[in-house]
Amino acid sequence: MSTANLKSITREEVEKHNKKGDLWIVIDSIVYDLSKFARLHPGGEGVLYDADVAGQDATSVFYGLHRQEVLEKPQYQRLRIGVIEGETPKVKPFVAGELSRVPYGEPTWLTPPFKSPYYKESHRALQKAMRKYVDEVVYPDAQACEESGKRASAEVLKSMGEETGINRMRLGPGKHLHGHKLMGGIVKGEEFDYFHELIITQEMVRGGARGYADGLNGGMVIGLPPVLNFAKEPLRTKVLTEVFNADKVISLAISEAFAGSDVQGLRCTATKSEDGSYWTINGTKKWITGGMHSDYFTVGCRTEGGLTVFLVPRGEGVETKPIKTSYSAAAGTAYITFDNVKVPSENMLGPEDGGLLVILSNFNHERWVMCCGSARGSRFIVEECMKWAAQRQVFGKPLLAQPVIRQKLAFMLAKVESLQAWLESVTYQLCQMSYKEQSKYLAGQIAFLKMLCTRVSGEIADEAVQIFGGRGITKTGMGKFIEQHQRTQKFDAILGGAEEVLGDLGVRQAMRAMPKDQRL
Ligand code: HEM
Incomplete structure (x- = not known):
C-alpha cells in the first residue's frame, strides 16, 4: 500500500480524535478517519470507542479480528488520511504472483535455498505465470462465485481455452499438446510433462474456492480423456477443438x-x-x-x-x-x-x-490430479494456521506461545511436507514409465497416495478448526478458508474412488505381486 500521497501526522495529533463524530485510529502506521464509517462498521460502533482503540494504535487488535484484505478494499482505502510521522508501514500488502514467505507456505522446490532434482526452467516459468494468472484472473471470480453459487464467468472460462492452453494442459502430457505454445510460449507442447501438470493443478487450488474450482472444467479433466483416447474421427477432433x-x-x-x-x-x-x-x-x-x-x-x-x-x-x-x-x-x-x-x-x-x-484407463490420472490438489489445499490451510497463530493474541500472548498449538502445527507441517515429497516421487515415476508400466506399477502407489492425502486433509481440517476456534466454523472473516476446508474436504475422500476402496486396491495389488517363495 503506497503512502506517497499521504500527509504526515503525529501520534499526539491522532490522540485528539477519540470520540463519536471525530474518530481516528492507527493501523500499521497508517491513520484512518473512522468518524463517518464507525456507525457502519460491521463489528459494531461501540468497540471503536474503547480507550485503547479510539485515537490509539489499534494494529494488534485489528489483526486479531480482520484479514489484511479488508484494508485493501477500495471502500476502506478511502478512510486513510495520513501516515505517522517518521514511520513506514510494516505489513506487506498482497502482490499478485508473489510467492508466500510464510515458512512452509510453499513446497520446498519454491523455497530458497532448497534445491530439487525434478523442476527445470520451464517448470519455474510456468509456476510464475500460473501464480499471476490465478491471483489476478481466477481468485476474484472464484471468491465471488463460490459465494453466489454462479458458474465461473465467461471471461475466466474463455481464458482457459487456447489463449493460455490451460484446458489442453490439464489433460496431461501427450500428442494433443504437440505443436502448441502454451501459456504464451513459456512451455512447448513437446516438453510438457507431469510436473508441468502438477504445477497447473496446484496453482489452481490457490483460488481458495472448492466448489468453483470443480466447476472450472473439473469435469473436463475426467470427461474428455475418453474422447481423446477412444473417439473416432471426425467426432474426436470436433469435440476436442470445441472443449x-x-x-x-x-x-x-x-x-x-x-x-x-x-x-x-x-x-x-x-x-x-x-x-x-x-x-x-x-x-x-x-x-x-x-x-x-x-x-x-x-x-x-x-x-x-x-x-x-x-x-x-x-x-x-x-x-x-x-x-x-x-x-x-x-x-x-x-x-x-x-x-x-x-x-x-x-x-x-x-x-x-x-x-x-x-x-478404468483414466483412473490413475484422475486420482493423481486429485492428490496434487489435495496436498496443495492442505498446505494452504496450514499456511493460514501459521499466520493466525503468529498474529492472534490470547491470554496476553500470541497464540503461538501455547505449546499445544505448536504441537498441532508440528504434525500439520510434517504431514504436508511428506505428502508433497511422495507426490513428487510418484510424479517422477509417471514421467519415466510407459502407460502400460504406469497401470501395472503405479495404480497401487497412486491409490495409497490419494487415500493418505485425503486422510491428512481431514486431520488438518480438524486441527485447523481447533486452532481458529469459532472462526473455523464461520463462513466470513478470519477463518473463512478453514470453514470452507472443513466443510468440503470430504469431496476428495469420496470422489475418484473412496478412501477405503483405494486402500484396499493398493493392498490387493501389492499382494498379487507377493513372491510365492517367501516365508517368515
Ligand atoms: C479501518 C478500520 C476498520 C475497518 C475497515 C473494519 C472493517 C471491518 C469489517 C469489514 C468487518 C467484518 C468482518 C471481516 O470482513 O473481517 C469487521 C468486523 C469487526 N471489527 Fe472492524 N474494522 C476496522 C477497525 C476495527 C477496530 C480498530 C476494531 C477494534 C475493536 C474492530 C473490531 C471489529 C470486530 C470486533 C469485528 C467483528 C469480528 C468477528 O466477527 O470476528 N474493527 N470490521
Whole structure:
C-alpha cells in the first residue's frame, strides 16, 4: 500500500480524535478517519470507542479480528488520511504472483535455498505465470462465485481455452499438446510433462474456492480423456477443438444413485437399434461435477455384454437438475436423467462392451490430479494456521506461545511436507514409465497416495478448526478458508474412488505381486 500521497501526522495529533463524530485510529502506521464509517462498521460502533482503540494504535487488535484484505478494499482505502510521522508501514500488502514467505507456505522446490532434482526452467516459468494468472484472473471470480453459487464467468472460462492452453494442459502430457505454445510460449507442447501438470493443478487450488474450482472444467479433466483416447474421427477432433477452445463444456457421467465406486453395478442402459446405426440410452446419473454447465456427457452404460461408454450431447431427453451438496453450486453438480436419448453409433467411445477399460484407463490420472490438489489445499490451510497463530493474541500472548498449538502445527507441517515429497516421487515415476508400466506399477502407489492425502486433509481440517476456534466454523472473516476446508474436504475422500476402496486396491495389488517363495 503506497503512502506517497499521504500527509504526515503525529501520534499526539491522532490522540485528539477519540470520540463519536471525530474518530481516528492507527493501523500499521497508517491513520484512518473512522468518524463517518464507525456507525457502519460491521463489528459494531461501540468497540471503536474503547480507550485503547479510539485515537490509539489499534494494529494488534485489528489483526486479531480482520484479514489484511479488508484494508485493501477500495471502500476502506478511502478512510486513510495520513501516515505517522517518521514511520513506514510494516505489513506487506498482497502482490499478485508473489510467492508466500510464510515458512512452509510453499513446497520446498519454491523455497530458497532448497534445491530439487525434478523442476527445470520451464517448470519455474510456468509456476510464475500460473501464480499471476490465478491471483489476478481466477481468485476474484472464484471468491465471488463460490459465494453466489454462479458458474465461473465467461471471461475466466474463455481464458482457459487456447489463449493460455490451460484446458489442453490439464489433460496431461501427450500428442494433443504437440505443436502448441502454451501459456504464451513459456512451455512447448513437446516438453510438457507431469510436473508441468502438477504445477497447473496446484496453482489452481490457490483460488481458495472448492466448489468453483470443480466447476472450472473439473469435469473436463475426467470427461474428455475418453474422447481423446477412444473417439473416432471426425467426432474426436470436433469435440476436442470445441472443449479446448472453451466453446463447449464436457463432464463425466459414471456414478449413479445405484453405484458409486462400484462401476460394475451401473444401471443406466444403452440399447442398440436393429440396424446398429444408433443407441437408445435410459437411466440416471448422480453427483456429476459440472453437469449443470455441460454440453457433452461421457456416459457409462450397461449394454448386453458388459459396459459401454458413449458421448452424449445435451439435447432431447437429457435433463439436468442441480444437487445441493456441501460445497458451492458453482461446481454445477447435477442429477441427470436420460429418457430415450438416441445417439449415433459413431458416438461410442471404445469398443462395444469394452467400457470398463475406457473408464478404468483414466483412473490413475484422475486420482493423481486429485492428490496434487489435495496436498496443495492442505498446505494452504496450514499456511493460514501459521499466520493466525503468529498474529492472534490470547491470554496476553500470541497464540503461538501455547505449546499445544505448536504441537498441532508440528504434525500439520510434517504431514504436508511428506505428502508433497511422495507426490513428487510418484510424479517422477509417471514421467519415466510407459502407460502400460504406469497401470501395472503405479495404480497401487497412486491409490495409497490419494487415500493418505485425503486422510491428512481431514486431520488438518480438524486441527485447523481447533486452532481458529469459532472462526473455523464461520463462513466470513478470519477463518473463512478453514470453514470452507472443513466443510468440503470430504469431496476428495469420496470422489475418484473412496478412501477405503483405494486402500484396499493398493493392498490387493501389492499382494498379487507377493513372491510365492517367501516365508517368515
Ligand atoms: C479501518 C478500520 C476498520 C475497518 C475497515 C473494519 C472493517 C471491518 C469489517 C469489514 C468487518 C467484518 C468482518 C471481516 O470482513 O473481517 C469487521 C468486523 C469487526 N471489527 Fe472492524 N474494522 C476496522 C477497525 C476495527 C477496530 C480498530 C476494531 C477494534 C475493536 C474492530 C473490531 C471489529 C470486530 C470486533 C469485528 C467483528 C469480528 C468477528 O466477527 O470476528 N474493527 N470490521
